[in-house]
Amino acid sequence: MKPLISVGELIDQSWDKYRANLPFFLQLSGWLVLVAILNTIALLLYPSVGAIAYHTKFTFGEVTGVALYSFANLLLSPLLGFWVFVSLAIGAKSVIDGKRMSISSVMRETQRRYFPALVVTVLVGLTLLLAQIITFGPALILGAIGLLAQNAWLLGTANILLILGLIASIILTTKWTLYYMMAPYAAILDHIKNKQALQKSRALTQGKFWAVLIRIILPKIVFLLFGILIAIVIQLVLNALIVSSTGFNLDVQQRLIALIVSVLPVLVMIFLNPLFFLSDVLLYQSLTEQSA
Structure with a gap:
């Protein structure tokens, strides 16, 4: 059996391919x-601190700013973020395989695989929701019965079950998240649909909990710490420039x-996302090769 790719190899190979193909990946991740x-425009139109504090009537521009900010973060960001997820997975695989696709080809493939991958992702979400129902359901049902019956014993038992359910929820949710994390990649990279994608993901990760968990988390921590450090430095410099500027009042x-x-976090994630997906696709391919 071929050994699973190591954490060091995941970090090194992801970084090497990222550096060699940075313009390519930024064109995919840059949609964010x-x-x-939109956030910039929305925040420029957004009501000032004074207007919010004193409950003054908002102007049309300020209302537009609030609506635009909500649209950008509640609707556009999730849909566009998933588009970037699919396109980066496709682009990462093409780079790893040494057959880098053109941007237009990646966009066409993303359009084809977007909905099937979205369906699989929703199924994963529903599966994790089921974990919450299984673990918290008995306590909530017993608590409702105890409340209606005004029965202290039932309420006390429900509280105990709630504590046990919390522990069980953490364990089961973590386990199932790991089991089914590769399902969207199975849908995107191997064209496996619906329930079969979840089954493929579980087959790849079954019996490898700690090995897979470490390989999923550690590379991302390394990349994220690097991004956070850069973001903090940039933010501190910009904040200092703004505060020291005598021409700006408090509201500005x-x-x-x-x-x-x-x-700033969006811009940082544009640069970090390709590293995350390169690492995940490398791990997915290693798991697939190991199970072959």
């Missing part, structure tokens, strides 16, 4: 800049700082 642009300063806090 649309969210940053707070608006600009809010703008930085909102937009």
Whole structure:
């Protein structure tokens, strides 16, 4: 049996392929800049701190800012984020295989695989929701009965079950998350649909809990710490420049700082996302080869 790719190999290979293909990956991940642009416009129109504090009537522009901010973060960001997820997975595989696709080809493949991958992702979400129902359901049902019957013994038992359910929920949710984490990749990379994608993911990860968990988490921690460090330095510098600028009043300063806090994480994630997906696709391929 071929050994599973090591954590060091995941980090090294992901970084090497990322550096060699950075412009390619930024063209795929860069779609998230649309969210940053809309957030920028929304925050420029957003009501000032004074207007919110004193409950003054908002202007049309301020209402537009609130609506635009909600649209960008509650609707556009999840849909566009999933598009980037699918396109980066496809692009990462093509780079890893040494057959890098053109951007237009990746976009066409993303369009074809978006909905099947979305269905599988929803199924994974429903499976994790089932874990919550299984673990918390008995306590909630018993608690409701005890409340209706005004029975202290039932309520006490329900509280005990709730504590046990919390522990069971953490264990079961973690286990099932790991089992089915590769299901969207099975849908995107191997065209496996619906329940079969979940079965494929579980077959790949069954009996390898700690080995897979470590390989999923550690590379991301390394990449994320690198991104956070850069983001903190940039934010501190920009905040210092804004605060030290004598031409800005308090409202303008707070608006600009809010703008930085909102937009900077998106820009950092545009650069970090390819590393995350390269690592995941490398692990998925290694698991597939090991199970062959």
